[in-house]
Amino acid sequence: MSQMNMIRAINSALDIMLGKDPTVIILGEDVGYFGGVFRCTEGLQVKYGEHRVIDAPIAEGGIIGSAIGIGVNGLRPVAEIQFADYIYPGLDQVISELARLRYRSGGEFFSPVTIRTPCGGGIRGGQTHSQSPEALFTHLSGVNTVMPSNPYDAKGLLISAIESDDPVVYFEPKRLYNGPFDGDPDKPAMTWSKHPGGEVPEDYYAIPLGQAALVEQGNDLSIITYGTMVHVAPGRRQTGRRQCRHYRCAFTRSTGCCHTQKVGGENRSLPDRTRGLEIQWLRRGTGCHRAGRVLLPPGSTDRACCRLGNTLPTRL
Amino acid sequence: MAPQSHLHIPHPSARPGDVPDFSYLALCDAGAVARPASNSPASKIENLAHELVRVLDDEGQAQGEWAPDLTPGVLLEALRQMLLTRVFDARMLNMQRQGKISFYIQSLGEEAVSTGQGMALLPDDMLFPSYRNQGLFIFRGTSLVDMMCQCLSNTRDMCKGRQMPILYHNRKGNVFSLSGNLATQYPQAVGWAMASMIKGENHISAAWVGDGSTSEADFHYALTFAAVYQAPVILNVVNNQWAISTFQGFAGGERRPFSARGLGLGIPGVRVDGNDLLAVYAVTRWAAERARQGGGPTLIELVTYRGGAHSTSDDPTRYRPRDEWAAFPLGDPIKRLKDHLVKNGHWSDEQHASLENTLKQTVTDAWQEAISHGTMNSGPQLDVREMFEDVYDEMPERLARQRDQLLALKGDLS
Numbered sequence: 001m002s003q004m005n006m007i008r009a010i011n012s013a014l015d016i017m018l019g020k021d022p023t024v025i026i027l028g029e030d031v032g033y034f035g036g037v038f039r040c041t042e043g044l045q046v047k048y049g050e051h052r053v054i055d056a057p058i059a060e061g062g063i064i065g066s067a068i069g070i071g072v073n074g075l076r077p078v079a080e081i082q083f084a085d086y087i088y089p090g091l092d093q094v095i096s097e098l099a100r101l102r103y104r105s106g107g108e109f110f111s112p113v114t115i116r117t118p119c120g121g122g123i124r125g126g127q128t129h130s131q132s133p134e135a136l137f138t139h140l141s142g143v144n145t146v147m148p149s150n151p152y153d154a155k156g157l158l159i160s161a162i163e164s165d166d167p168v169v170y171f172e173p174k175r176l177y178n179g180p181f182d183g184d185p186d187k188p189a190m191t192w193s194k195h196p197g198g199e200v201p202e203d204y205y206a207i208p209l210g211q212a213a214l215v216e217q218g219n220d221l222s223i224i225t226y227g228t229m230v231h232v233a234p235g236r237r238q239t240g241r242r243q244c245r246h247y248r249c250a251f252t253r254s255t256g257c258c259h260t261q262k263v264g265g266e267n268r269s270l271p272d273r274t275r276g277l278e279i280q281w282l283r284r285g286t287g288c289h290r291a292g293r294v295l296l297p298p299g300s301t302d303r304a305c306c307r308l309g310n311t312l313p314t315r316l
Numbered sequence: 317m318a319p320q321s322h323l324h325i326p327h328p329s330a331r332p333g334d335v336p337d338f339s340y341l342a343l344c345d346a347g348a349v350a351r352p353a354s355n356s357p358a359s360k361i362e363n364l365a366h367e368l369v370r371v372l373d374d375e376g377q378a379q380g381e382w383a384p385d386l387t388p389g390v391l392l393e394a395l396r397q398m399l400l401t402r403v404f405d406a407r408m409l410n411m412q413r414q415g416k417i418s419f420y421i422q423s424l425g426e427e428a429v430s431t432g433q434g435m436a437l438l439p440d441d442m443l444f445p446s447y448r449n450q451g452l453f454i455f456r457g458t459s460l461v462d463m464m465c466q467c468l469s470n471t472r473d474m475c476k477g478r479q480m481p482i483l484y485h486n487r488k489g490n491v492f493s494l495s496g497n498l499a500t501q502y503p504q505a506v507g508w509a510m511a512s513m514i515k516g517e518n519h520i521s522a523a524w525v526g527d528g529s530t531s532e533a534d535f536h537y538a539l540t541f542a543a544v545y546q547a548p549v550i551l552n553v554v555n556n557q558w559a560i561s562t563f564q565g566f567a568g569g570e571r572r573p574f575s576a577r578g579l580g581l582g583i584p585g586v587r588v589d590g591n592d593l594l595a596v597y598a599v600t601r602w603a604a605e606r607a608r609q610g611g612g613p614t615l616i617e618l619v620t621y622r623g624g625a626h627s628t629s630d631d632p633t634r635y636r637p638r639d640e641w642a643a644f645p646l647g648d649p650i651k652r653l654k655d656h657l658v659k660n661g662h663w664s665d666e667q668h669a670s671l672e673n674t675l676k677q678t679v680t681d682a683w684q685e686a687i688s689h690g691t692m693n694s695g696p697q698l699d700v701r702e703m704f705e706d707v708y709d710e711m712p713e714r715l716a717r718q719r720d721q722l723l724a725l726k727g728d729l730s
Contacts, residue, residue: 069505070508106473108487109487110709
């Protein structure tokens with residue numbers, strides 16, 4: 001067991017899969033010689049060669065389109081889109097091709113592409129480096145959407161994503177790369193070194209896609225969330241005028257309404273006290289919000305959520 | 317008055333009621349273009365993008381260095397393939413007119429593209445067709461019954477009722493699944509070719525788009541990736557002059573041929589008479605040789621003419637002269653190959669008529685078999701459960717639940 005931040009955990013997953021499976025290749029902008037702008041692919045090209053870790057032209061549609069063809073020809077591509085904000089030129093290839101290839105060909109063709117992409121606010125990236133577009137992808141059939149909330153999950157989920165014969169869009173909440181973040185930008189930055197999620201086995205392990213996990217157990221209130229907000233949730237226990245003394249925080253390791261429903265099943269005894277917390281669109285989001293009103297201090301719901309979310313470029 | 321800039325709106329050379337005018341097409345005589353070695357540096361062969369490779373002359377004779385060494389037997393098989401495609405198309409168009417299928421797209425006048433290019437590639441080469449490449453499916457052994465069942469969306473439909481008619485695939489024949497979205501197959505074909513190199517194999521890929529689809533971003537992504545990685549891929553632009561009602565000028569074809577689109581990236585372009593089976597075969601063979609020797613991609617523009625409507629959903633007399641095809645200077649690909657074979661004593665009008673009758677019977681027999689698996693209005697129907705299959709490798713619980721809800725509802729209704 002080692003202490004890893006999320007970047008090292010992702011790097012470890014990629015390293016293990018490149019070593020274990022000769023069909024795995026990586027393709028993306030700056031991923032090869034430079035090791036990625038967030039360092040997630042650092043050292044991998046030196047170790048596995050430039051035919052396995054391939055620098056790509058700056059064309060997201062071309063990266064995803066060619067990755068589909070690479071996957072059809074029997075390889076297992078892991079494509080990196082440098083920021084989720086830049087995935088849109090490749091959206092037609094995801095929606096019309098990747099998601100539906102198996103379906104449209106009666107199950108005869110498929111392409112096991114994993115698309116990794118950093119997302120979310122919190123790094124002072126303004127409106128072009130802060131978006132959380134995961135809901136667009138959870139609305140697709142044929143693609144699995146994943147967003148981890150700590151290094152341990154990041155590694156195990158990425159390994160599962162790469163091994164899956166179904167395509168996966170794997171969002172990396174970049175505010176969590178170096179440490180958990182409770183939503184308060186005025187506090188000193190935390191690291192993963194003292195967090196249990198930062199304890200990551202060096203070796204291979206896989207976490208099945210589509211499962212939820214319970215962070216804390218309580219009786220008064222349930223919060224359902226994922227990604228960055230898993231760490232914001234504990235600071236948002238107040239509801240109305242009452243302070244909840246006991247609460248449970250269940251987070252979905254993969255996003256998507258099916259997974260939310262699994263979490264919801266645990267909360268059937270407390271339906272009026274189940275709350276969803278999302279980093280992104282409040283309306284028509286990933287489905288966590290369907291569980292109820294976002295749990296934030298009275299009068300500050302929308303503003304507080306948007307500070308981390310899609311619409312307002314703030315000092316975050 | 318000082319010259320001013322103005323918005324240029326391209327106009328075709330003729331609209332309904334006008335005399336057809338193909339003076340805009342730059343032509344070369346058969347045999348006029350030299351055939352360089354297939355490993356020539358791209359910078360030395362840029363002329364190929366601007367000239368027009370032709371083999372068959374107006375007298376039906378093969379001319380020049382591009383004339384391929386094909387036996388009469390091979391050419392007769394090519395003729396049979398093209399004619400079968402045309403007879404199949406005619407039958408399916410008729411079936412759509414009778415309401416037996418919902419939609420159809422013919423390849424009338426463009427048969428040499430699929431047949432000639434299919435012949436020039438090896439069985440393990442992967443094809444990423446466009447929707448007017450039914451000839452490739454036929455060439456790669458897709459049975460007519462399977463193609464008809466796909467158009468009928470019946471119980472033997474390879475797509476299980478999920479695709480519009482004509483959006484076939486053939487996994488065993490290495491023909492990729494057709495998408496309704498245009499040019500998406502172009503970067504996919506490049507990726508497939510990249511993977512072939514990564515795996516150390518020598519298989520190449522080929523992709524097709526029409527002139528209109530060259531405007532799509534995917535076309536440009538594909539050219540860039542193909543050039544950057546020197547992918548062994550043949551990128552084909554079938555310039556049939558029309559994208560529904562939009563003539564090729566709206567795709568930027570007024571000033572430079574489509575074959576020249578890759579020159580800025582160092583991709584050799586070859587402009588070929590798309591209605592000349594011998595030239596189509598020879599040029600594709602040349603590009604395939606080049607790709608297999610590490611020469612990277614080639615962009616081929618096949619100059620042809622869309623003899624029919626875009627699809628069964630448009631009436632071409634509303635936007636182009638009724639007799640435009642008859643005036644097309646490159647003629648009809650089937651007639652040209654037939655004339656070549658007849659003039660050289662390998663074929664006759666009688667044999668041709670007899671072959672056509674045989675093929676019509678073949679297609680009729682196939683149709684009878686196809687409809688035994690169900691039609692749009694009668695016979696066996698696809699199991700509604702198929703609607704939920706193949707979304708994922710394994711069906712998620714939520715889809716199984718939806719399927720069961722539908723089955724329960726069906727039970728209630730029946």
